[in-house]
Amino acid sequence: MKIRIDDIKEKPLVLSAEEEVAGYPVLSRMQEEGECAFLSPVGLQVTATREYDLFRVSGSVGVAVRMACSRCLVEFAADLRSAFTIYFSRESSRGADEDEVELAEQDLVTATFSGDEIDLLDEMQEQVVMEIPFKPLCREECQxxxxxxxxxxxxxxxxxxxxxxxxxxxxxxxxxxxx
Ligand SMILES: [Zn+2]
Ligand SMILES: [Zn+2]
Structure with missing residues (x-):
């Protein structure tokens, strides 16, 4: 999902989308390597708000995935969902006045963008990857x-x-x- 900066006005901008996994290189690679299989498109619900010089993008990303249980090896399906809040700042040419940026503001920033739109691809990909368990379990009490x-x-x-x-x-x- 790409958010046009000009579309983020005083009122929060609410967007939703379903995007094919093929458009997400890291997820596609995981699928090719057999780590898991994605059963649905990547679903996004996003709210973008201006906060002074920053853009706050919050919402949730979800996808259905099939994995093999690390204990019994049975394949099972699960819905992964992650809620996030990401502060974007405009990528600045790292000049001398970089130090002048208020520290409090700097601490909030978790990503940067350049040009006239925010591309959520990398961040959303990362959210999904973090939700995929290292040792999947078909259920907590799997024998x-x-x-x-x-x-x-x-x-x-x-x-x-x-x-x-x-x-x-x-x-x-x-x-x-x-x-
Ligand atoms: Zn199991
Ligand atoms: Zn036995």
């Missing part, structure tokens, strides 16, 4: 796979002796042999 026979323990107990404390030496030998 994972049996370390001996590989059965999905969410489907019920496979009957293997898995308690580490009760693992006899011969069972350990069997386990190694199976591997």
């Amino acid at each position: 994972g796979l049996c370390s001996r026979c590989g059965a999905d323990l969410n489907q019920g107990d496979c009957g293997c002796e898995r308690a580490v404390a009760g693992l006899s030496f011969s069972a350990l030998q069997d386990f190694k042999a199976v591997k």
Whole structure:
């Protein structure tokens, strides 16, 4: 999504859009590399407001994604959604009066833009990437796979002796042999 600076007047500018994942290079690459599959376009709801020299862009970005559970390997779908507030300032040629900028204002700025529009692509991409879990879980209490026979323990107990404390030496030998 691109926001034309001239469209941000005194009243907040409210925008929404659905954008194809193909338009987001980092997300497309994740999909190509098989890390996850996106099941919907990227949905954006955005409010842009002028605040003195800054532009405050807040809202939410969401997308449906399919991932493999890191415990049981079953694929599952999830809706990722992230709320954000980003302050944009105009990119300045880094001159001597840079130091003159009030520190309080500088601390707010999380991104810059140049020209006559704010391009949200990089920021929205980053929001989505941050929402993708490093170790996805199909559900919090997922039991994972049996370390001996590989059965999905969410489907019920496979009957293997898995308690580490009760693992006899011969069972350990069997386990190694199976591997
Ligand atoms: Zn799982
Ligand atoms: Zn088992």
